[in-house]
Amino acid sequence: MRTITPGEIPTRDLHQFLLGCVAPRPIAFVSTIDEDGRENVAPYSFFNAFSSNPPIVVFSSNRRVVDNTTKDTLANIQSGKECVINVVNHAIVQQMAVASIQYDHETSEFTKSGLTPLASDIVKPPRVAESPAHLECQVDEVITLGEHGGAGHLIICKVVKLHVAEDVIDSEGRVDPHKIDLVGRMGRAFYTRASGDAIFTLFQPVTKLAIGFDQLPKHVQESTILTGNQLGKLAGLHEPPTEKHLLVAAKSAADFLNLESAHQAAATLIDANQAEEALALLIAFKS
Secondary structure (H helix, E strand, C coil): CCCCCCCCCCHHHHHHHHHHHCCCEECEEEEEECCCCCEEEEEECCEEEEEECCEEEEEECCCCCCCCCCCHHHHHHHHHCEEEEEECEHHHHHHHHHHCCCCCCCCCHHHHHCCCEECCCCCCCCEECCCCEEEEEEEEEEEECCCCCCCCEEEEEEEEEEEECHHHECCCCCECHHHHCEEEECCCCCEEEECHHHCCCCCCCCCCCCCCHHHCCHHHHCCCCCCHHHHHHHHCCCCCCCHHHHHHHHHHHCCCCCHHHHHHHHHHHHHCCCHHHHHHHHHHHHC
C-alpha cells in the first residue's frame, strides 16, 4: 500500500487522496444572504447529519488551497447565523456545478445557475425551489480548524424546519431513495447517482446478537472460496442451524467430493439468501 504522511506531500495532493477515500459524500447546497440582502448559494461536500434530537447537521467551508481565501458562504453565516441546506438531486446537478464557480461577491449564483429562490418560513436565506428537500437552519457554532489553505470551518447547524417534496415520499411516509435521486461527490470530478441499480438493502438487526465469525467452523473461516460478504452473511445469523437443517444438509453433503465443491455449493446458497442452509451444509460436510 502507498503510505502518505500529511505535511510531506502538497496540500492539494493530500486533499485529493482524502476526498478519493472518504466518498461518496452528500452535498449540502447552502443558500445564505449577506448583510445587504444579496443571495448566495454554493455546494459543499464536507457535509453530514450528526444528531436527530436536537436535529443537527454540519458542513465545512474550507479555505481555498490556492490563495488561502474564504468563501462568501462563511462570511454570510458569520454575520447572519442562518442558512438553508438544500439537497442536490440528479435533476439539478449541472446547475449546482454552475453555482460552484467563484463569482464576485455582488453576483448571485441563483441568477447565474438559473435556480429559483423560494422564501423560507423561519430563516432569512431563501431555499432552492428546484431541490427536493430543504433544511432551514440556525447556526449554533462555527469552529475554525486552521489558518492555512485547505483548513476547514465546521459550521454546526440546528434544523428549525424541514421541507420535503411530496413526490419523493413513499406510501409509508418515508423518503424513497429512487425518487429523491440524490447525487454524491467523489474525488476530483467524479460524482455518483444514488438511485436505480446503485441502491441495495442491508438489514442486520443491531439489538439481536449474531453468532459471529469466531463461531464458524475453522474450515469456513479459512475458506478460499467464500468471499468476505458471504462469510459476513454466515456470521450475521442469529443462531446456528436447526436440527432439521442439519439433517437435510447431511443427506446432500454426501454428494460433494471435496471441501472445495462443498464451499462452492454453500456460496451459491448464500447468494440465494439461504445462509442458514449453507452453514448447515458446511457443518454437515465435516461432521
